[in-house]
Amino acid sequence: xxxxxxxxxxxxxxxxxxxxxxxxxxxxxxxxxxxxxxxxxxxxxxxxxxxxxxxxxxxxxxxxxxxxxxxxxxxxxxxxxxxxxxxxxxxxxxxxxxxxxxxxxxxxxxxxxxxxxxxxxxxxxxxxxxxxxxxxxxxxxxxxxxxxxxxxxxxxxxxxxxxxxxxxxxxxxxxxxxxxxxxxxxxxxxxxxxxxxxxxxxxxxxxxxxxxxxxxxxxxxxxxxxxxxxxxxxxxxxxxxxxxxxxxxxxxxxxxxxxxxxxxxxxxxxxxxxxxxxxxxxxxxxxxxxxxxxxxxxxxxxxxxxxxxxxxxxxxxxxxxxxxxxxxxxxxxxxxxxxxxxxxxxxxxxxxxxxxxxxxxxxxxxxxxxxxxxxxxxxxxxxxxxxxxxxxxxxxxxxxxxxxxxxxxxxxxxxxxxxxxxxxxxxxxxxxxxxxxxxxxxxxxxxxxxxxxxxxxxxxxxxxxxxxxxxxxxxxxxxxxxxxxxxxxxxxxxxxxxxxxxxxxxxxxxxxxxxx
Amino acid sequence: xxxxxxxxxxxxxxxxxxxxxxxxxxxxxxxxxxxxxxxxxxxxxxxxxxxxxxxxxxxxxxxxxxxxxxxxxxxxxxxxxxxxxxxxxxxxxxxxxxxxxxxxxxxxxxxxxxxxxxxxxxxxxxxxxxxxxxxxxxxxxxxxxxxxxxxxxxxxxxxxxxxxxxxxxxxx
Numbered sequence: 001x002x003x004x005x006x007x008x009x010x011x012x013x014x015x016x017x018x019x020x021x022x023x024x025x026x027x028x029x030x031x032x033x034x035x036x037x038x039x040x041x042x043x044x045x046x047x048x049x050x051x052x053x054x055x056x057x058x059x060x061x062x063x064x065x066x067x068x069x070x071x072x073x074x075x076x077x078x079x080x081x082x083x084x085x086x087x088x089x090x091x092x093x094x095x096x097x098x099x100x101x102x103x104x105x106x107x108x109x110x111x112x113x114x115x116x117x118x119x120x121x122x123x124x125x126x127x128x129x130x131x132x133x134x135x136x137x138x139x140x141x142x143x144x145x146x147x148x149x150x151x152x153x154x155x156x157x158x159x160x161x162x163x164x165x166x167x168x169x170x171x172x173x174x175x176x177x178x179x180x181x182x183x184x185x186x187x188x189x190x191x192x193x194x195x196x197x198x199x200x201x202x203x204x205x206x207x208x209x210x211x212x213x214x215x216x217x218x219x220x221x222x223x224x225x226x227x228x229x230x231x232x233x234x235x236x237x238x239x240x241x242x243x244x245x246x247x248x249x250x251x252x253x254x255x256x257x258x259x260x261x262x263x264x265x266x267x268x269x270x271x272x273x274x275x276x277x278x279x280x281x282x283x284x285x286x287x288x289x290x291x292x293x294x295x296x297x298x299x300x301x302x303x304x305x306x307x308x309x310x311x312x313x314x315x316x317x318x319x320x321x322x323x324x325x326x327x328x329x330x331x332x333x334x335x336x337x338x339x340x341x342x343x344x345x346x347x348x349x350x351x352x353x354x355x356x357x358x359x360x361x362x363x364x365x366x367x368x369x370x371x372x373x374x375x376x377x378x379x380x381x382x383x384x385x386x387x388x389x390x391x392x393x394x395x396x397x398x399x400x401x402x403x404x405x406x407x408x409x410x411x412x413x414x415x416x417x418x419x420x421x422x423x424x425x426x427x428x429x430x431x432x433x434x435x436x437x438x439x440x441x442x443x444x445x446x447x448x449x450x451x452x453x454x455x456x457x458x459x460x461x462x463x464x465x466x467x468x469x470x471x472x473x474x475x476x477x478x479x480x481x482x483x484x485x486x487x488x489x490x491x492x493x494x495x496x497x498x499x500x501x502x503x504x505x506x507x508x509x510x511x512x513x514x515x516x
Numbered sequence: 517x518x519x520x521x522x523x524x525x526x527x528x529x530x531x532x533x534x535x536x537x538x539x540x541x542x543x544x545x546x547x548x549x550x551x552x553x554x555x556x557x558x559x560x561x562x563x564x565x566x567x568x569x570x571x572x573x574x575x576x577x578x579x580x581x582x583x584x585x586x587x588x589x590x591x592x593x594x595x596x597x598x599x600x601x602x603x604x605x606x607x608x609x610x611x612x613x614x615x616x617x618x619x620x621x622x623x624x625x626x627x628x629x630x631x632x633x634x635x636x637x638x639x640x641x642x643x644x645x646x647x648x649x650x651x652x653x654x655x656x657x658x659x660x661x662x663x664x665x666x667x668x669x670x671x672x673x674x675x676x677x678x679x680x681x682x683x684x685x686x687x688x
Contacts, residue, residue, distance in 0.1 A: 089672065090625075090672060096629075098631070098632050099629065099630070099631050099632070100629060100630040100635065101627050101628070101629040101630075102627065102628045102629075103625060103626070103627045104625060104626050104627075104668065104672055105624075105625040106625065106672060109624050109625060133624040133625050133645070134624065134647050135624045135625070135645040135646060135647055135652055135653070140624075140625065140645075141625075326647060460619070460622075461618075461622050461646045461647055461648030461649075461651065462616060462617065462618050462622070462646055462648045462650075462651040462654070463616075463617045464614055464615060464616045464617070464651070465613075465614070465615040465616075466612065466613070466614055466615075467612070467613040467614075468611065468612050468613075469611045469612070472613075480650070482646075482648035482649060482650045482651045483648065483649065484647040484648060484649065485649070486648075486649040486650075488649075492650075507615070507617070510617075511602045511603065511605075511617040511619070512602050514602075514603070514617075514619045514622075515601065515602040515603050515619040515620065515621070516619070516621055
């Protein structure tokens with residue numbers, strides 16, 4: 001392993017610098033970034049020169065010289081401290097004078113070499129080069145700017161490095177089950193209407209309608225005459241019913257029904273003619289009446305699969321499936337918010353879920369017994385006691401605190417809070433469990449919307465064992481599995497309240513299975 | 517495949533951490549207390565305002581000073597790092613303990629960074645990047661520079677004997 005210790009100190013032996021024009025481009029982009037400050041400052045300088053009749057230095061110039069000199073010094077420092085070198089297996093980039101950083105990027109990990117050339121870059125024959133390794137952090141190696149010769153050398157070095165390194169060429173060595181091409185799921189309108197009714201996305205339609213109404217000038221078009229007015233609806237309700245409570249209840253029920261119906265229509269339009277097809281190693285999704293979506297999901301890219309059963313969905317024995325994928329470099333920029341999370345199938349009979357998992361995200365140890373056939377393990381039996389003890393203490397304190405102002409109501413509020421807390425804790429503990437099926441970790445949680453997430457060991461990025469002071473007191477621990485492309489707010493494998501020894505064993509097993 | 521036994525942080529990280537913490541506290545102190553003094557003197561504030569300002573300053577800077585002094589020692593005692601066949605393992609935290617494991621093949625690239633105090637004491641931070649979401653980057657601060665380099669080199673090392681190198685397939 002060649003070491004850069006000596007070379008880094010002396011700055012010779014294979015270290016390359018950026019193109020000298022870097023300084024110019026860096027200053028240019030810095031000034032452009034500060035244009036909100038620079039333009040007024042320049043204007044002020046011109047004006048102040050007009051004022052001093054001799055056209056010499058004004059006070060303002062003295063104020064501006066300092067920051068400008070600092071900026072120049074900073075960019076000079078950046079330029080002279082940044083250097084890169086090609087080692088046998090990796091590219092090394094060092095930078096910084098006060099805060100030094102040496103970054104090693106293995107050639108095998110470089111997914112993409114991105115070249116950016118603005119007009120000025122093209123004129124000067126230079127380019128900005130971004131090396132992308134596909135980390136979740138985003139920032140990788142940026143070399144700004146390099147001459148085109150240096151770019152060619154860099155590409156060649158990366159190509160040579162990848163060729164010499166068999167790990168770069170090796171295909172994912174996983175027992176992929178390649179199913180013959182065929183339709184995995186297709187949904188008819190009836191099923192889509194059911195999906196809309198059960199998931200209630202009516203607010204999407206309401207929001208869209210309100211947005212449209214906002215755009216339309218109702219009075220000018222004379223549309224308002226045909227719309228029932230709010231007072232009119234309320235007035236006719238008043239005539240028909242006696243008490244306010246009944247009126248409110250009727251309006252609420254009516255609104256809820258309207259929402260469901262709108263939701264059903266929305267779903268039928270959005271997912272119209274939905275089909276999920278398998279073509280070798282790729283899944284193909286196609287749906288939509290107005291906006292037709294065709295999405296290819298390479299199966300090896302699927303990181304995590306989540307099965308969700310909302311309360312009403314459960315009543316009709318339906319579930320929906322979501323997958324997280326590792327987005328490619330280009331995709332990643334356009335989908336920052338959602339990570340790589342996609343709805344794979346909006347609605348599917350629960351009985352078909354196990355079969356679908358097997359076709360979409362094949363797991364090694366899965367013997368076909370299905371999700372319910374796995375050896376599910378619950379949390380620590382003392383978890384409920386622990387949760388209740390902590391939460392009830394909080395409830396008592398809050399009741400006591402509100403007592404002076406709320407008087408006897410405080411007791412009622414306290415009792416209600418205590419029973420809600422008890423119920424919630426019981427449900428949380430009752431419905432949290434995990435299973436290990438040879439090469440896959442399964443995590444189930446949620447009492448109302450029940451969710452199961454599964455991650456194959458080969459897709460585990462980081463395993464962490466977590467223990468708070470309270471956990472230690474109770475001899476418990478939590479386990480978290482980090483994957484690529486996970487959306488914030490999604491269902492993640494985070495198993496809490498495990499007995500410490502169980503968590504330890506699971507952690508050891510997972511980290512061993514994740515290492516190839 | 518290179519393995520490195522469990523190692524604590526460098527004891528010098530306690531001093532370096534304290535210096536860093538105290539520098540931060542001092543700068544903040546100078547800015548806030550300086551501003552407050554100027555305001556108090558400038559407005560000829562009564563004694564009550566002086567006492568109240570003093571109490572607020574104590575509330576802010578007392579815990580900060582305590583954290584600057586004790587934090588690095590706690591970090592030194594609770595943190596360790598090792599590299600075995602299953603990958604990099606790193607434990608840290610006192611009230612919340614975290615043990616983090618990164619398989620070798622999931623590491624995309626690595627940084628070794630040195631700030632001014634770190635360089636003065638021969639220390640460095642090792643930053644490991646993965647394709648994960650929550651743990652996209654894992655920074656281990658307070659290692660000796662040699663340890664950081666040793667771990668970095670061992671993480672990147674390829675075993676020439678093995679037919680399939682450590683990075684079988686893609687990380688993602």
